[in-house]
Amino acid sequence: MAFSEEELAAQVGRRFPGGTYTIEPWRAWLVADAVLAEPPPVQKAAGEVAHPLFAWIAATGAMGIGWDELFSWFGATAADGPVFGEHETTLHRPLRIGATYRVSGRVVSAERKVGRRTGPFDVVGYELDLHLDPDGTHVARCWNSIVFPRRTT
Numbered sequence: 001m002a003f004s005e006e007e008l009a010a011q012v013g014r015r016f017p018g019g020t021y022t023i024e025p026w027r028a029w030l031v032a033d034a035v036l037a038e039p040p041p042v043q044k045a046a047g048e049v050a051h052p053l054f055a056w057i058a059a060t061g062a063m064g065i066g067w068d069e070l071f072s073w074f075g076a077t078a079a080d081g082p083v084f085g086e087h088e089t090t091l092h093r094p095l096r097i098g099a100t101y102r103v104s105g106r107v108v109s110a111e112r113k114v115g116r117r118t119g120p121f122d123v124v125g126y127e128l129d130l131h132l133d134p135d136g137t138h139v140a141r142c143w144n145s146i147v148f149p150r151r152t153t
Contacts, residue, residue: 017064
């Protein structure tokens with residue numbers, strides 16, 4: 001196993017570069033349609049409430065790195081078979097179409113486990129916060145986990 005438990009533990013507290021995400025009216029329409037919600041009229045959508053799914057879309061879309069780089073933080077690649085673990089979104093206020101959100105976040109936990117059938121794997125938890133740009137109002141937090149299988153050689 002190339003990625004040690006010490007290297008794993010050292011990632012806790014690591015911050016995401018972050019970025020910004022604007023909920024565009026056309027995208028709000030597409031997401032609402034895809035989840036069978038009533039889409040707002042695109043021409044009049046600015047300021048309307050966006051689907052709550054946008055908390056996760058904005059958080060991961062503006063975390064400042066791609067999935068391949070995130071996996072590399074933990075000595076893994078997509079070919080190693082990382083899988084999405086758990087997710088929890090906390091909305092402090094509704095997301096608005098046309099609004100821009102600043103995203104920041106950090107790794108909050110990392111634990112090595114061993115399954116009887118699966119062998120060793122790591123469970124990494126991270127949180128991403130959305131703040132209304134530019135006033136900084138905390139709007140949402142997305143907590144996620146990723147499971148990284150660890151092959152023994």
